Amino acid sequence: AHLENQNESLNNYAHMVSHDLRSPIRNISALMNWIMEDEKDNFSQTSKDNCLLVSENLIKMDKLVTGILNHATMGETKEHRVLFSLEESLRDIEKTIYVPENVTFKYANNLPKMEFERERLEQLFMNLFLNAITATEHLENGIVEVGYEPDDMFWKFSVRDNGKGIPAKHQEGIFQMFKKLETTNNATGIGLAIVKKITVLYEGSVWLESEENVGTTFFITLKKNT
Missing domain, CATH: 1.10.287 (Helix Hairpins)
Structure with missing residues (x-):
């Protein structure tokens, strides 16, 4: 209490x-x-x-x-679940954010149709996309890939980029509020904290694998029936 x-x-x-x-x-x-x-x-x-x-x-x-x-x-409002195509939703996000010409988005062929709170899921992916763009916008050919792994209990996704990577010493606290790697851009340090909170709301988790100057992959799980 x-x-x-x-x-x-x-x-x-x-x-x-x-x-x-x-x-x-x-x-x-x-x-x-x-x-x-x-x-x-x-x-x-x-x-x-x-x-x-x-x-x-x-x-x-x-x-x-x-x-x-x-x-x-986050979590105060109840959003209705709707049936929608995940790929269509992600392409809508791509149209609403600034994507440099040198950054390309690629989507897995097996992205599912989902019955889920669409706005909240789009908020999660938008923050991951913005993070990936920041990591790749300096490259001649930046790539952001969205993957999907079928599972009975969880929605399982990944967002991979070939960008600058996250040093090992910063990876543990990267999902904390106001935690950001650079102060020169418009990042607020809240995006990944929101991603973390959404996964917790759906009894899932988020973690990453990263190597400097090679890239970063974020893995996300969300329970299907919460």
Whole structure:
């Protein structure tokens, strides 16, 4: 009971902070855009660059707040299960995110039709896809492959990339909140924590195999009847 009360308090706090922060962040972002538009002929190049940097950091803050809220509320809402083609769903994700021209997605021929909470599954794969793109976007030919292993009790998937890999010393904590390998991109450090939480909700698990400069494979299991 004490743990439930603590969790409820944390979720309420996350709701409050996320709501209270999101509004001023977006207001500041709008103001910055107006200032840059009104003063574009008066600002020096340095000032323009600094304003652009402010706007980029505001976007990053908004993503971070949204990620915290998504993680805190995961499992609160009941989504209806629907029947859908997994490959069709994954190709829809591919269309909604930025995929560099040098990165190619490949899907196993045996991807199933699933009766599942589609939006939640797409959230899981979107975070894995974004992670894989970050790892491969520097390559001449980046590849992201989605695999599937039939099983009676679990949905079993893998997402493999041929990117930069994750050093062994970072692999253990990679699913923790705010854990990220680089600070130079727009990563919030929440995506893989959301992946982990979704697998836990469906009595499954997620783990990885990785080698530096060779690539990373994430393995996901989700119980079929939870």
